[in-house]
Amino acid sequence: MKYTVITGASSGIGYETALAFASRGKNLILVARRTEELEKLKSKLTEINSELDIIIRTVDLSVTANVYEFYESIRNYQIETWINNAGFGNFASVGEQNLNKIETMLHLNIEALTILSSLYVRDYAKVEETQIINVSSGGGYLIVADAVTYCATKFYVSAFTEGLAQELKGNGAALQAKVLAPAATETEFGKRSIDADEFQYEGVVPKFHTAKEMAGFMLELYDSTKVVGIVNGETYEFQLRDPIYPYVTRTRKDA
Ligand code: NAP
Numbered sequence: 001m002k003y004t005v006i007t008g009a010s011s012g013i014g015y016e017t018a019l020a021f022a023s024r025g026k027n028l029i030l031v032a033r034r035t036e037e038l039e040k041l042k043s044k045l046t047e048i049n050s051e052l053d054i055i056i057r058t059v060d061l062s063v064t065a066n067v068y069e070f071y072e073s074i075r076n077y078q079i080e081t082w083i084n085n086a087g088f089g090n091f092a093s094v095g096e097q098n099l100n101k102i103e104t105m106l107h108l109n110i111e112a113l114t115i116l117s118s119l120y121v122r123d124y125a126k127v128e129e130t131q132i133i134n135v136s137s138g139g140g141y142l143i144v145a146d147a148v149t150y151c152a153t154k155f156y157v158s159a160f161t162e163g164l165a166q167e168l169k170g171n172g173a174a175l176q177a178k179v180l181a182p183a184a185t186e187t188e189f190g191k192r193s194i195d196a197d198e199f200q201y202e203g204v205v206p207k208f209h210t211a212k213e214m215a216g217f218m219l220e221l222y223d224s225t226k227v228v229g230i231v232n233g234e235t236y237e238f239q240l241r242d243p244i245y246p247y248v249t250r251t252r253k254d255a
Contacts, residue, residue, distance in 0.1 A: 008086030012187025016215035
């Protein structure tokens with residue numbers, strides 16, 4: 001039995017991605033903090049296809065020890081695809097940002113993603129037909145005012161994942177690494193970014209995709225051999241592209 005891991009599957013893009021991968025007959029390991037939401041999603045997925053094996057794990061991935069513990073707990077499953085989607089944003093100027101929230105954001109968006117990617121690469125680099133998809137953002141290629149720190153975390157995700165993709169290709173690895181870079185998408189992201197109970201996208205955000213549309217783009221990226229799947233911030237078209245950041249291979253002289 002093969003599995004697809006999706007972090008941050010209790011809402012938004014991760015939730016819809018779980019439905020999209022289930023429609024492809026994929027067994028899933030779903031991770032987030034809200035057990036009840038994961039249970040509801042599991043019931044829905046089982047109704048759609050009772051043959052699927054759906055495993056849920058309640059984990060706060062912003063705590064480093066939990067990240068290692070979680071990976072260890074699923075080590076015996078054969079994982080064909082790993083999707084690091086869990087993440088959140090924050091809208092505030094750097095001088096005014098809530099540093100407790102920022103610390104958690106750095107732990108989740110950067111640290112957990114790096115640890116999980118590295119462990120997956122260590123175990124699966126040579127395994128045929130495996131993929132790792134890390135969810136960045138349009139803000140991983142363009143700095144957005146009042147979201148400087150969030151964008152910096154996503155610049156990290158983009159640079160790390162594009163670099164990983166280059167490294168794997170250079171080593172002749174079987175594993176493919178890819179970056180999904182959504183633009184505004186209607187999810188719980190909006191309200192979490194501004195610490196509000198509700199956030200209405202319609203009428204406030206000029207253009208946005210639904211989470212279901214974004215899960216469709218995730219599948220397009222999954223099916224392609226390109227490294228980057230990015231939403232054009234002006235036209236909102238989804239584009240599959242080669243790595244965007246410059247990359248150099250190290251020579252003896254550089255070392
Ligand atoms: P969302 O609806 O808020 O989903 C975020 C997911 O991450 C939830 O399932 C949440 O579940 C999980 N999560 C949050 N903190 C966690 C933690 N400490 N440990 C484990 N899981 C945690 O927002 P979304 O838009 O779908 O976000 C998915 C990804 O897309 C994020 O990486 C985000 O940065 C990126 N993105 C979003 C947009 C956008 O406009 N929506 C644009 C560009 C990029 P729990 O709360 O249950 O833990």
